[in-house]
Amino acid sequence: MSPLRLVFLGLAIWGAVHPMIYFGPWILENGLDLQRLVAEWKVSQATTGLYWDLVIAAIALSVWILAEVAVRRNWLALLAIPATFLIGVSCGLPLYLFLRAKPVR
Numbered sequence: 031m032s033p034l035r036l037v038f039l040g041l042a043i044w045g046a047v048h049p050m051i052y053f054g055p056w057i058l059e060n061g062l063d064l065q066r067l068v069a070e071w072k073v074s075q076a077t078t079g080l081y082w083d084l085v086i087a088a089i090a091l092s093v094w095i096l097a098e099v100a101v102r103r104n105w106l107a108l109l110a111i112p113a114t115f116l117i118g119v120s121c122g123l124p125l126y127l128f129l130r131a132k133p134v135r
Contacts, residue, residue: 038128045120046113088114088122095126104129 071081107129114122
């Protein structure tokens with residue numbers, strides 16, 4: 031595996047684990063109350079701006095993944111879409127780059 035792919039894989043793992051250090055305790059305390067979670071993401075203009083920044087980035091990444099999968103037929107790369115929306119862009123983007131950087135046969 032190339033050093034670049036190892037970097038992408040490491041970032042994907044970090045992007046999956048590190049946010050869960052914060053989400054995990056919140057979910058244990060509040061359950062999977064998505065309405066409350068989104069409401070807490072919008073408690074100030076700063077967090078609302080960050081929320082929308084990440085939503086737009088997640089949508090853009092998903093469109094890019096779908097467009098490239100349609101051309102490259104790298105179906106495994108579709109795993110990055112649920113990773114993006116269920117974990118976050120911090121996991122989905124490096125995961126996609128890891129899957130995309132696989133040598134072409």
